[in-house]
Amino acid sequence: MIGEPVSVLIAAVIGYLLGSIPFGLLLSRMFGLGDVRNIGSGNIGATNVLRTGNKPAAAATLLLDGLKGTAAVLLGSYFGAEGALAAGYGAFAGHCFPVWLKFKGGKGVATYIGILGGIAWIYALAFMGIWLVVAIVTRYSSLSALVATGMTPVTIWGYGGSVGAIIMSAILAAVCWWNHRANISRLRSGEESKIGQEA
Numbered sequence: 389m390i391g392e393p394v395s396v397l398i399a400a401v402i403g404y405l406l407g408s409i410p411f412g413l414l415l416s417r418m419f420g421l422g423d424v425r426n427i428g429s430g431n432i433g434a435t436n437v438l439r440t441g442n443k444p445a446a447a448a449t450l451l452l453d454g455l456k457g458t459a460a461v462l463l464g465s466y467f468g469a470e471g472a473l474a475a476g477y478g479a480f481a482g483h484c485f486p487v488w489l490k491f492k493g494g495k496g497v498a499t500y501i502g503i504l505g506g507i508a509w510i511y512a513l514a515f516m517g518i519w520l521v522v523a524i525v526t527r528y529s530s531l532s533a534l535v536a537t538g539m540t541p542v543t544i545w546g547y548g549g550s551v552g553a554i555i556m557s558a559i560l561a562a563v564c565w566w567n568h569r570a571n572i573s574r575l576r577s578g579e580e581s582k583i584g585q586e587a
Contacts, residue, residue: 392468392470395467395468395470395471396467396470396474397474398467398471399463399464399466399467399470399471399472399474399475399478400464400474400477400478401478402460402463402464402475402478403461403463403464403474403475403476403477403478403479403480403481403482404478404479404481404482405478405482406456406457406459406460406478406479406482407456407457407460407478407479407480407481407482407483407486407499408482408483408486408487408488408493409452409456409482409486410432410486410493410494411432411448411449411452411453411456412424412431412432412433412434412436412437412449412453412494413425413432413489415437415445415448415452416437416440416442416445416449418445419440419442419444419445421437421440421442424436424437424440425492427439427440429570431494431495432489432493432494433449433453433494433495433497433498434446434447434449434450434453434498435529435530449498450498453483453494453498453499453502454498454499454501454502454505455502456483456499456502457476457479457480457483457498457499457500457501457502457503457504457505457506458502458503458505458506459502459506460475460476460478460479460502460503460506461473461475461476461479461502461503461506461507462506463475464476464478465506469550469552470552472506472507473552473553473556476503476507476556476560477556477559477560479499479502479503480496480499480500480503480560480563483496483499484496484499484563484567495533495564495567495568496560496563496564497533497536497537497564500515500537500540500560500561500564501515501516503556504540504557507549507553508547508549508553510547511540511543511544511547511549511553514540514543514547515536515537515540515543518532518535518536518539518540518543519532519533519535519536520532522535522536523583526582527582527583528575528580528582528583529583530568530571530572530574530575530580531571531575531580533564533568534564534565534571534572537560537564537565538561538565540557540561541554541557541561544557
């Protein structure tokens with residue numbers, strides 16, 4: 389039997405490797421859009437891919453960035469609840485700080501949703517519901533992500549989720565907010581671009 393610390397470490401490494409797959413960069417090149425890091429915000433996430441004007445590429449990026457988080461949690465669950473959480477942490481870290489791209493990755497929102505989906509789909513659905521409402525009202529993708537990530541720990545608590553899931557969602561939310569610090573500054577100054585606008 390593999391000891392628990394070792395199994396948790398294995399789960400985290402598996403999660404990191406999955407999370408570090410830069411789908412936004414790979415798909416933008418596959419669609420002939422060039423290096424997505426050279427446009428808009430320079431981010432490899434779906435929102436920046438959308439700024440190329442290629443909606444299929446952006447949708448595919450969103451889906452795959454989410455699914456890698458889900459896959460990591462499901463694979464990590466082979467090692468138990470702790471393994472699932474460790475894989476979730478690993479996937480998020482891999483997406484935001486991929487070793488292949490000199491630790492400069494995405495902001496983590498889609499992968500965050502995927503991780504929630506791997507733990508319990510109701511959490512992911514609640515996140516997407518909050519995001520959608522804020523996006524419809526404000527048309528700010530960044531603000532939608534900030535509100536949804538900020539509310540998710542409370543949502544998980546409300547659904548009776550585990551302490552580990554609540555803590556993880558709070559930590560990931562804090563990192564998401566840190567990754568959005570430039571967006572927060574632009575939101576405060578009224579200079580943030582809305583959904584569908586160029587950066």
